[in-house]
Amino acid sequence: MKLHKISMKWAFFVFFLPTVAFTDSEIRLTRESSVGGVDSTQILSLRCAENEIKSNQQAVCKIYRFNGASTEKVREVNVVEADEFLKKSFDLLSPFAGSDQESHSRLHWLLSFQGKKLEGMGTSKDPAKKQELLQSLMWIEGRLVGGFEK
Amino acid sequence: MSFFISITLLLMFGTGHVMASDLCEEPAKTICSAPKSSAPVTEETIRDEASKVLGAKGLKTIYSKHGVSRSAVKEYKEYVKTVYTLLLDHFEKNGIPRSAIQAKIESIKERVATDLIAGKMGSSAHSSGPKSNQALAKRTKSAKVSFFPTNEAEAESFFEDCGVDGLTFQAYYADDRNVMTLCPGYLLNVLNSGGLDSMEIVVAHELTHGVDAGPGEPQFARYEKFVSCIQNNYANNFEKIDHVIEELGDPAQARLEKKMNELKAAPGDHALEIVQVELMMKNAKGQVKDLKATRQYLSKKLRRSPQEAETHSWELISDLGGTESLVEHLRTLPKEKRAMALSQSARMFCGDNADAIKLIKYGPLKDDSSHPPREFRINLLMNNPEVRLLMGCKKLEAPGPWCAASESNVMTARCTRETGIELASQCEDALYKRLRSAGCQPRDLSCDPGNGTEVACSIHSSNCKPASRAPGSSDSGTLSCGVATPAEELKVLGIPLPAVCILPEKGEPKFKRPQETDSGNTS
Known part of the structure; x- marks a missing residue:
């Protein structure tokens, strides 16, 4: 949180939206694809960018999907829900950041949250750990693609 | 009258009109710029339909309801199967019965197997491995095709490659199980490509991965002639990599950084472009390393260093299988349908990061550590004498010869x-x-x-x-x-x-x- 960078006129809004003041938070899933031996890359990303604060002074979070083969999609996300989601994703993925991973995975993930950065791949040498990781990624990707509705 | 003109135009653009003469003259440009379907079925449509079918089990609720649990994996299997079934319904609405997809795959299997038996993929007499042409053909024919996961282990693998909704544009072959996976996202692309001919090269390519080999492997001997031909005739082609390395080096990084700063400063929503540029910056660094390895592999170390050679040979052999299968398919078509069939099928060579690449204009060559650049692959396809014959191409425009694996010609x-x-x-x-x-x-x-x-x-x-x-x-x-x-x-x-x-x-x-x-x- 970079509250110290926010001017006094923000304080009012920050008071009511205490988790709003993101600084370029992002979760990004990148999946390398090879169809017929041709490379393609899918990017699924939730970004909450500091420079995208709207005139009503509410930060904006958006989901981007770049599927090289077909489509790209932009969806705005409730900032409070996004914050909650990023926090939970951070907790889920924290145990998997690091080097205990097989290098051939086509799935990569990256998470920037509250000034911290996690990065890793969608696999692990430990089968049990891999299963847990994949279920975490399924949960994350499912909500990104399918929506945050409860 | 105008109604008929509109219908004609719609059909022309809807199916992507391709001239054989254009294919002969400028194959890569013609194939990669051919228009796609005018009314594509979107991923979002499929997801919405799946949610309606599955109700409470739909994608929107599966993961929030179950959280991170094993039940999510079970639901995932059902979800992807539903997506696959919905896609088959869309195929049927477009006049393609579901049986036709399976029949197409079986016919491609048959063509790849026939090519193997005929010696088009090299001769077992020249292989030190135990597998005869007939044995490899049998393996190809018995390859299974997977469209959705059927057990938990498959679900994990499927998720990793096909994505949470199964709609990643992906197809791959698993050698250990002799299974070719066609993600629903790949089938969606086939649907939007206008017909099953777009499956020809991809499916044959993936099946050929079941019989490919790299240097040091017993079966590689059958492909030595082919790989040597590529090495001897196209080393200069890959020397262009030097140019690409230069492009991807510091000047390109500087350009990307400049582009990034411009995007961040510009008014409006450029977040997607920023993501793309970030990816390119990361890729550019990796590609310089990969391209250097590629050049060494192709020009010097093809046979001597298995590690270096774990790059293009498998993909080139699979491209050969794809081309030979396509040739046999083109033979069965009337002349007026061949250009479209070839274009649809070879379009997969174009890659689908094209739009992203255009953003920075790296140049025409994109070469990762295993797949040759698209122009190379398309030109090699168009150098095949039988392809040229069937397409009515008068003289060879693309540089270099066709390289065959067959002893007979x-x-x-x-x-x-x-x-x-x-x-x-x-x-x-x-x-x-x-x-x-x-x-x-x-x-x-x-x-x-x-x-x-x-x-x-x-x-x-x-x-x-x-x-x-x-x-x-x-x-x-x-x-x-x-x-x-x-x-x-x-x-x-x-x-x-x-x-x-x-x-x-x-x-x-x-x-x-x-x-x-x-x-x-x-x-």
Whole structure:
């Protein structure tokens, strides 16, 4: 949180939206694809960018999907829900950041949250750990693609 | 009238009108710029439909309801199967019954297997491995095809490659299980490509991964001729990598950084572009390393260093399988449908990061550590003499020869005429007689009317079984009876046994014997 960078006129809004003041938070899933031996890359990303604060002074979070083969999609996300989601994703993925991973995975993930950065791949040498990781990624990707509705 | 014009235009753009002449002249540009479906089915449509079908089990609720649990994996299996079923419904709405998809895959399997048996993918006699052509063909025919996960282990693998909704544009082959996976996202792309012909190269390519080999592996010997041909003839082509390395080096990084700063400063929503540029910056660094390895592999270390060679050979061999299968498929189509079928099928070579790449304009070559750049692959496809014959391409525009894995080769006869005769049938008859007189029993002889003044017939020598030698024949199995095209062109085409029949305006074809040719080049 970079509250110290926010001017006094923000304080009012920050008071009511205490988790709003993101600084370029992002979760990004990148999946390398090879169809017929041709490379393609899918990017699924939730970004909450500091420079995208709207005139009503509410930060904006958006989901981007770049599927090289077909489509790209932009969806705005409730900032409070996004914050909650990023926090939970951070907790889920924290145990998997690091080097205990097989290098051939086509799935990569990256998470920037509250000034911290996690990065890793969608696999692990430990089968049990891999299963847990994949279920975490399924949960994350499912909500990104399918929506945050409860 | 305007209604009909509109319908015509819609059909033209909807199906992507492709001219054979354009394919011959500028294959990569023609194939990669062909329009896609005018009314594509979107991913979002499929997801919405799946949610309606599954209700409370839909994607929107599966993960929030179950959280991170094993039940999510079970639901995932059901979800992907539902997506697959919905896609089949869309195929049926577009006039493609679900049985046609399976039939197409089976027909491609059959073609790949036939090519293996015919020796088009090399000969087992030259392989130190235990597998004969027949054994490899059997393996290809028995390959399973997976469209959705059926157990928990598959679900994990499927998720990793096909994504949470199964809609990632992906197809791959698992050697250990002899299973080819076609993600629903790949089928969606086939649907939006306008027809099943787009599956030809991809499916054959993936199946060929089941019989490919790299240096050091027993089966590699069968492909040595092919890989050496690529190495010997295209090393210079890959030397262009030097240029790309330079492009991807510091100047490119500086350009990307500049672009990034511009995007961040510009008003409006550029977040997606920023993500793309970030990815490019990351890729550019990795590609410099990969490209250097690629150049070394292709020019020096192909056979000596298995580690270096774990790059292009598998993919090139699979491309060869894709091309040979496509050739057999094109043969079955009427001439007017071949350009579209080839274009749809080869479009997969174009890659789908094209738009992102255009953003920065790296240049035409994109080469990762395993797959050659798209222009190379498309040009190599179009160098195949049988493809050129079937497409009516007059002369070779793309640089370099076609490289074959087969010991036996394609024999091509070009017949030129003066005027006024039914050339194709006469040429076919003449070549057939010529092959018979040379002691062969030809089958699958294919003749194409070409441009009207020249007709070309081709036959793969594996389809020309040796029969009893004709009495008095001095050809020793050589079928050449002259050359119609300059020796250089024949060399470039890689046709070792050209035959030509010069047809008079009227009357029977008259063959030139090898010793009668003007050039004296007979093989």
